[in-house]
Amino acid sequence: MSERSPLAPAAFPDLPAIEGVTLRVARARYKQWDRCDLTFVTLASGTSAAGVTTTSKCPSPEVEWCRSALNEGKGQARALIVNAGNSNAFTGHRGRAAVEAITGRIAQELGCDAAQVFVSSTGVIGVPLPIDKAMAGIDNALHAEPCGWEAAAETIMTTDTFAKAAVTKAVIGDKTVNLVGIIKGSGMIAPDMATMLGYVFTDAAVSPALLQHMLSAANKTSFSCITVDSDTSTSDTVLAFATGAAGNAPLNNMDDVGAEAFQAALTDLCLQLAHLVVKDGEGASKFIRIDVSGAVDDMSAHRIALSIANSPLVKTAIAGEDANWGRIVMAVGKAGEPAERDQLSIRFGTTIVAEGGLAVEGYDEAPVAAHLKGHDIDIAVDLHLGHGRATVWTCDLTHGYISINADYRS
Secondary structure (H helix, E strand, O other): OOOOOOOOOOOOOOOOOOOOOEEEEEEEOOOOOOOEEEEEEEEEEEEHHHHHHHHOOOHHHHHHHHHHHHHHHOOOEEEEEEEEEOOOOHHHHHHHHHHHHHHHHHHHHHHOOHHHHHEEEEOOOOOOOOHHHHHHHHHHOOOOOOOHHHHHHHHHOOOOOOOOEEEEEEOOEEEEEEEEEEOOOOOOOOOOOOHHHEEEOOOEEEOOOOOOOOHHHHHHOOHHHHHHOOOOOOOOOOEEEOOOOOOOOEEEEOOOOOOOHHHHHHHHHHHHHHHHHHOOOOOOEEEEEEEEEEOOOHHHHHHHHHHHHHHHHHHHHOOOOOOOOHHHHHHHHOOOOOOOOOHHHEEEOOOOEEEOEEEOOOOOOOOHHHHHHHOOEEEEEEOOOOEEEEEEEOOOOOHHHHHHOOOOOO
16 A cells, blocks of 8 residues: 555545445455455345446446346345456456345345445456365455444555545434445546445435435435546446434425435535545645636536646646646636636635736735645636636646556556
């Protein structure tokens, strides 16, 4: 594992158990490493499921399986398997056979339909997941003692430098419900719905249809608003599971009492998890927030913000703590969205550095330089064209990213 990210939280959070969720980890030995690499989660009967997956045109068999399972299983789930070290993507019929073997085996053990078993894999693309190792790992997991959230979060990691998790609560009627999430991702992060896998578990009672609606809404302002390197994975998947064990009056639509509170909690949880992925961006030393306002509409603002966030020239300037706002102008101009050069304004931290098509007269770079020496960087652009706005988060681009990815398969 690489050195722990300087942006990592001080400690793993204290997470409550979610009734109806049992976690186990095991060693399938997908790679030559001395660690667990298979996570097995059993879910109580009646658990609702929802998911968002990659828009990549080359998705893994696991992604295709999860999409199908959400439909054929009618939003019900009994188990989740996550493999680390091998993405099983671009592996043809052999990859599909591995997924069918895994889900079939678990379904047989639990006495449920295979469509109620969800599976994800993460790691190197193009290498079929070895079925014998998967079956051995499942055997080990079936006989393993239940574990805690930290062990599960560590087991799904690949190039991550720290285990990632978050927690929120919501009040539904007279019941307080818990939401816990774990996630992995560090490189190949530009989720368009990162390699990013995320899982949310709650004891709330929520119908599958509403849970899907809520997760899709939360995704739009969280996972789809982060980028590390502009590369969308073949395996990106975020799944949410609601066991209903809290005993609240079931949520079936957004007009139900507590639905808005639960939506707010879910959105907050997803944003926390998304931020953790960016803070563990491969080689990252800066966590960058980019706000774009004054665009012709929100989608235009989003595209401009991503153009800035994905620019290697912007990201390397931030890594070098260089207030080169000309690169921001470049990124706005190349986005292909409406922009007027002479109306543009740019801010670093609290300092407006450029407006009206040129640098602010008498602009003092000292406070900007001080801001760029910190870990948390704020950049804002106002196009002064309309009311569209968007926020995205990214990290800087350092030599560390090259070092990690130049020998990824070694």
